[in-house]
Amino acid sequence: MSINNLTRCIFLFFILLLSDPAIALNTNIDGTWQLVSATRTILKDGNTKYPYGKNPEGYLIYLPNGYMSVVIINKDLTKSLNSSSMLSYAGTYTVTKNQVIHHIQSAWKPSWIGTNQVRHYNLQDNKLILSFYDHDTQSDYKSILIWERR
Numbered sequence: 185m186s187i188n189n190l191t192r193c194i195f196l197f198f199i200l201l202l203s204d205p206a207i208a209l210n211t212n213i214d215g216t217w218q219l220v221s222a223t224r225t226i227l228k229d230g231n232t233k234y235p236y237g238k239n240p241e242g243y244l245i246y247l248p249n250g251y252m253s254v255v256i257i258n259k260d261l262t263k264s265l266n267s268s269s270m271l272s273y274a275g276t277y278t279v280t281k282n283q284v285i286h287h288i289q290s291a292w293k294p295s296w297i298g299t300n301q302v303r304h305y306n307l308q309d310n311k312l313i314l315s316f317y318d319h320d321t322q323s324d325y326k327s328i329l330i331w332e333r334r
Contacts, residue, residue, distance in 0.1 A: 211279045213305065217244040217312050217331035219256060227317075227324045235327070236271070244312075244331050252277040252286060256329075273301075282306070284314070 219242035225232045235258075236242070242256035253274035273296055275289035286301040303314040312331040319325065 211246070211248075212307060213279065213284060213312055214246045214248050216334040217246075218334050219243070220311070220330040220332050222256065222327070222329045224325045224327045227326060242271075243334075246277060246284075250276045250278070254286075 219236075219240050222234065222236045222240050222242075223232050224235050234240075236256050237258040237260045239259060240256055241259055242254065244252070244254045246252045251274070255270070255272040257270040271292060273286070273288045273291035273293075276287045278285050278287070282304055284303050284305050286303065288296045288299050288301060291297050301316070303316050306313045306315075310333040312333070314329045314331070315326060317324065317326050
């Protein structure tokens with residue numbers, strides 16, 4: 185990642201923290217969430233992988249004005265700072281009955297800028313469970329990220 189993209193991510197993150205909540209969405213997912221686990225299950229064979237390690241670290245923030253930001257790191261790989269050691273993006277979000285859609289404006293992966301990332305969500309007590317189906321060059325998979333309200 186270039187310094188320019190990293191600077192944009194950090195800048196947008198702080199703008200989100202300071203932004204004026206002119207339009208409140210008032211969703212039940214608003215707030216700060218700390219990552220508990222992140223798994224990726226390969227659909228073909230049921231094998232589960234840990235894309236950010238077995239003890240990932242991260243935060244997800246949904247503001248009432250419709251902005252969001254997320255950062256996830258694999259503490260074991262942070263010295264290399266490559267696309268497999270972290271994920272970071274920010275932008276706006278919308279909520280439907282069982283989905284949250286992240287409208288990405290700034291991202292660690294430049295190819296994500298301008299895209300929508302759709303996540304199915306489920307609230308269980310103080311946990312937010314986000315899941316989505318995707319694929320890479322080798323297989324189709326389902327990712328599940330579990331976040332705990334802070």
